[in-house]
Amino acid sequence: MTEPVSPNSDGLHKLAHISRQLGRNKAFVQGGGGNTSFKNDAHCMWVKASGSELAHVTPDNGFVAVDYAGIRKGLSACGTESEYTGLVRSAILSESDAANVRPSIEAGFHALLGPCVLHSHSVITNLLACAKDGAALTAAILPHAVWVPYASPGLPVTQSVMDRIIALQALANGTAVLLLQNHGLVVAAHTPEEAWQLHEEVNESVRSHFHLPPPVVEEAPFCAADAEHLLFPDQAVYLGHETLRLSKAGEETQQAYNYLRQTMQALGLAPNFLPVEEADFLLNMEAEKYRQKVAKS
Ligand SMILES: [Zn+2]
Incomplete structure (x- = not known):
């Protein structure tokens, strides 16, 4: 196993800060839902640990470092949920983490996207994601977003994102907005601050389209x-x-x-x-x- 970068890295601190900001807003994250990640270099990705709450994560508690290049490489060979879970777990970079924590089951699609990824269960964008004509509405209101048809959490949703990677690459340089049908919102950008900004812009576009006040x-x-x-x-x-x-x-x-x-x-x-x-x-x-x-x- 390779030793991960120190948890004191600047990117991880910023990710923890933005994750708490995201997690504290109940319109964006409910309970243990939602997950975030940041790619520190060509191999190491900090991703939320399964069971942690975004509202309470810190650089020392709530994230796990995984080899995302290894996950990317192994994904196309995954045929079953247990192979996928095995791949994600074997990518954990620290032995003590490997014994105690599991990466979020959504670590697969985090590995595929740009440097910082925020995934929320925003009730604002879920108005589109959970609507019968959600794909058409999304195309009209969020023309740059990629609509990802429903797939179960874990390997299926990761495969569904993989299938759309060409569309995502067309969006260029690590920035992406994905609407997961009957599930939630995913944004990717270069830094945690830029990802937060993008998440805000997307929600604001939907809210202003429907003339909705901030949800309580x-x-x-x-x-x-x-x-x-x-x-x-x-x-x-x-x-x-x-x-x-x-x-x-x-x-x-x-x-x-x-x-x-x-x-x-x-x-x-x-x-x-x-x-x-x-x-x-x-x-x-x-x-x-x-x-x-x-x-x-
Ligand atoms: Zn989710």
């Missing part, structure tokens, strides 16, 4: 959800498990759903619900089970 998700009226009316993967994780449903993370996830349902109705957007078999799959996914365990501890 806590104020949206409760809207019950069952397995047939889920809009995004985290709902299956939190809402399908009683202890988690009643946790702070579960409550925040519910609030995001309340906001989406209420605002979509007000705007006349038809919701595009996840297929029921996808909800069942998410509840049984090994990596998600791990996250449930972490969320409980």
Whole structure:
């Protein structure tokens, strides 16, 4: 194993700062959702550890260094979720980390994109990502964004991003905006500050298009959800498990759903619900089970 760069590196400090800023806004991140990363050099990428909350990450706690060049190289040979999980875990650069933490299950698409990547579950861009005609709306409102059709978290969503890498390269020099259908927003830029700026601009474009005030998700009226009316993967994780449903993370996830349902109705957007078999799959996914365990501890 190669020794990673010191956690005191400037890029990691900036990433931690921007990650907390992103994580503190409940319109952008709910519970343990969302993840961020920064590529320090040609090999080392700091990525959020699974189970950490963006609102509380520090340079010393909540990130794990992985060899992203190794992940990129290995991805095309991954055929199964366990091969993918094995690839991501074997890329961890420090032995003590390897024993104690796991990189976010989204580390695969982070590895593929530009120097700093922020992934949020913004309720503003999710108005598009969870709408029936989301792809067309996105093309009209965010012409530079790449629409990524729905795929389960982990290897499938990474493969879905990989399939669009040509479109992404057309956007040039490490900057990219991706809208993951029924999931969230991904932005990539050169530095954590530039990525934050881009994340703000994208959200602002959608908000001003619909003439929406800044969302206060806590104020949206409760809207019950069952397995047939889920809009995004985290709902299956939190809402399908009683202890988690009643946790702070579960409550925040519910609030995001309340906001989406209420605002979509007000705007006349038809919701595009996840297929029921996808909800069942998410509840049984090994990596998600791990996250449930972490969320409980
Ligand atoms: Zn996500």
